[in-house]
Amino acid sequence: LAKTTQPISMDSYEGQEVNITCSHNNIATNDYITWYQQFPSQGPRFIIQGYKTKVTNEVASLFIPADRKSSTLSLPRVSLSDTAVYYCLVAEANQAGTALIFGKGTTLSVSS
Amino acid sequence: DAGVTQSPTHLIKTRGQQVTLRCSPKSGHDTVSWYQQALGQGPQFIFQYYEEEERQRGNFPDRFSGHQFPNYSSELNVNALLLGDSALYLCASSRQVVAGLAGVWTDTQYFGPGTRLTVL
Numbered sequence: 001l002a003k004t005t006q007p008i009s010m011d012s013y014e015g016q017e018v019n020i021t022c023s024h025n026n027i028a029t030n031d032y033i034t035w036y037q038q039f040p041s042q043g044p045r046f047i048i049q050g051y052k053t054k055v056t057n058e059v060a061s062l063f064i065p066a067d068r069k070s071s072t073l074s075l076p077r078v079s080l081s082d083t084a085v086y087y088c089l090v091a092e093a094n095q096a097g098t099a100l101i102f103g104k105g106t107t108l109s110v111s112s
Numbered sequence: 113d114a115g116v117t118q119s120p121t122h123l124i125k126t127r128g129q130q131v132t133l134r135c136s137p138k139s140g141h142d143t144v145s146w147y148q149q150a151l152g153q154g155p156q157f158i159f160q161y162y163e164e165e166e167r168q169r170g171n172f173p174d175r176f177s178g179h180q181f182p183n184y185s186s187e188l189n190v191n192a193l194l195l196g197d198s199a200l201y202l203c204a205s206s207r208q209v210v211a212g213l214a215g216v217w218t219d220t221q222y223f224g225p226g227t228r229l230t231v232l
Contacts (some may be wrong), residue, residue: 034220043116043202043223044155085152099145099168100204101223104155 004088005029018075020106022088025069033064033071035095036087038105075108077087083110116205116224121150124230125193133188133227137205143167144186145221147177147202148151155202160206161186200226 006022024033032051036044048055048062050071061074073093075082085105089097125131133166137144143162147155159172163181180186184205190197204221 036223039138041226041228043204046220046222049220060186085200096208099157099160100147100149100155101157101169104152104154 004090004103006086006088006103006106008104009109011109012078014079015077015110018068018078018082018108018110020073020075020086020088020108021070021108022073023070024088024090027068031090033056033068034089034091034100035060035061035062035073036089038085038087044102047086055110076096078110080110080112082108084108116203116212116222118203118224118227120165120227121225122230123229124232126232127193127195129193130191131193131229133190133201133203133229135188135203135205135224137184137203138222141207141222142184143204143206143208144180144184145204145206146186146188147204147223148197149200149202149226153201159186160212169207187205190229195231198229198231200228202226 004022012018029077034049035047037047038044048057048060050062050064052064063072077103087102087105089100116138119134135144145160146158148158152169158168158172159169159175164180175191177189198212203224206221207219
């Protein structure tokens with residue numbers, strides 16, 4: 001199982017860019033990196049997913065270096081509504097199925 | 113296009129009882145995974161169903177069982193409830209992707225809103 005390590009918490013102010021870094025030293029060749037956002041008492045919401053280099057969508061960017069042992073989720077110009085728990089996952093994918101292994105995530109607090 | 117739906121939203125049971133939770137996957141998805149999330153923790157994988165069979169299972173006792181129907185919807189059953197089973201139960205749906213010689217892989221999982229189970 002590829003484990004991930006990310007900061008327990010981060011604080012930011014509205015309008016700032018937030019970068020959350022995750023380390024996954026034991027990532028396997030077939031594994032890909034996925035980030036989810038979760039608000040209290042709601043299901044996790046898919047943010048972004050990537051295998052290598054850079055991926056960007058309308059919500060965030062994901063930077064993955066060549067060795068793939070870490071990744072960085074970048075949230076541009078955060079707002080109060082971005083206050084949530086962010087999970088970095090390395091999906092353990094095989095032909096028997098894919099189990100998402102969640103850690104405790106990073107609690108992001110955005111203040112005005 | 114409806115996303116993943118779960119029912120009921122909340123449920124209160126007493127120790128020793130049995131409970132059934134339901135999940136309807138997102139349109140076009142054929143795979144359902146179940147997760148348990150205790151307060152303050154990340155979700156824990158219970159099992160995954162595809163083609164009406166359990167494909168992969170996490171570290172949960174046999175009291176936890178499931179089923180997938182021909183329309184891809186799924187049920188999670190928990191027998192002999194314990195206080196420690198109180199949690200948010202999440203269903204995630206996805207689709208299987210044929211990746212040529214690499215076989216069949218599970219695509220991105222999308223979560224439902226969850227069912228809050230309280231065991232008294």
